[in-house]
Amino acid sequence: MEKGIFSPKGQPFDIGISGWHFEREIVAQNYIKTLFTGVMLSTTIHAEPGTGLSTFLLKDMAPLAISQDFLVAYVDLSNPQIPASQAFILAIESIASGSSFSQMGWKLLKTLVSRKNPPPAPLPAPQNPAQMACSLEQLESQIQKLETLLVDIVKERRLLLLVDHAHELARDADAVRVAQCLRGVIMEHRSHMWPVYASHNITRWGLVFKNPKAPLYSEGASIHELPRLDRPFIRQLCTKVNTVMGMELDTEQVFRCFTQLGARPAALMRSVELLLQNPRRSLEDICADLSSGPRSLGLSTKAKANFGFSAAHTRTV
Numbered sequence: 001m002e003k004g005i006f007s008p009k010g011q012p013f014d015i016g017i018s019g020w021h022f023e024r025e026i027v028a029q030n031y032i033k034t035l036f037t038g039v040m041l042s043t044t045i046h047a048e049p050g051t052g053l054s055t056f057l058l059k060d061m062a063p064l065a066i067s068q069d070f071l072v073a074y075v076d077l078s079n080p081q082i083p084a085s086q087a088f089i090l091a092i093e094s095i096a097s098g099s100s101f102s103q104m105g106w107k108l109l110k111t112l113v114s115r116k117n118p119p120p121a122p123l124p125a126p127q128n129p130a131q132m133a134c135s136l137e138q139l140e141s142q143i144q145k146l147e148t149l150l151v152d153i154v155k156e157r158r159l160l161l162l163v164d165h166a167h168e169l170a171r172d173a174d175a176v177r178v179a180q181c182l183r184g185v186i187m188e189h190r191s192h193m194w195p196v197y198a199s200h201n202i203t204r205w206g207l208v209f210k211n212p213k214a215p216l217y218s219e220g221a222s223i224h225e226l227p228r229l230d231r232p233f234i235r236q237l238c239t240k241v242n243t244v245m246g247m248e249l250d251t252e253q254v255f256r257c258f259t260q261l262g263a264r265p266a267a268l269m270r271s272v273e274l275l276l277q278n279p280r281r282s283l284e285d286i287c288a289d290l291s292s293g294p295r296s297l298g299l300s301t302k303a304k305a306n307f308g309f310s311a312a313h314t315r316t317v
Helices: 025-036 053-067 084-096 109-113 129-156 166-170 173-188 202-209 231-245 251-260 265-277 283-292 301-306 311-316
Strands: 043-046 071-076 159-164 193-199 223-225
Touching: 025 043, 025 053, 025 193, 043 053, 043 202, 053 071, 053 159, 053 193, 071 084, 084 129, 084 173, 129 159, 129 173, 159 166, 166 173, 166 193, 166 202, 173 193, 193 202, 231 251, 231 265, 251 265, 251 283, 265 283
Parallel strands: 043 193, 043 223, 071 159, 159 193
Antiparallel strands: none
């Protein structure tokens, strides 16, 4: 909940992305149908950073699969401080205990590595051959644990495995071993396990799935572009804001701003938040500031990255 933003009735107004999700059920149905009917055994979904790919996985694909009696595991590899093996184990242990994607329909498994429940410390960098052997032994123990967890689950239930930022499976030895483990389990339990890989980096994705020497070569080679949000999303947003806030946002004006921001919903929502806080400014000016540089709105470079912007994006807008 954003502080200081209230509806005309005096109630706090949730303008955050979580409360304003634009459902893409038909798109999710198409992906899941092609997987579960055997048309494809696995797939990669690609989208530009900040265009809603993670939200689509969590709020559209996951609930739909759950409604069809599938277990769903969501693994986020975006944090380089969390080894890939630990990220997978956290996700798989969660569904083994029945705590992931509960009756609420979806649950972001990133909360398992929040400040209140920090992840296990990563393996220390080896300094000598003895330490290196110890680190490799710990890594193999983690991989064996992951394989056991996966096999135990797919023996009993059908599993949809959502791997976000899948291009990170090529980042280090830990990630490569995870990829090798996945390959083995997938090949042996193909009829009960459907992986969906999500990536916004085609170059690094190729190192995982296109390189003939890579463990997952050809596994996620079927790649599909996630359709970008368009005018229906803008119409829903404008209707909600105009109804709740008593404003008069123009659909075409907001759509132009959305396009200027690279069709990034989080960035547009931030622009609307700033407009509500400072109604004397125009939405066009706010969007121009947001796309021109992190300092123009008092945002750090890291904060700006959270909206899907990079130096390349700001140069081209």
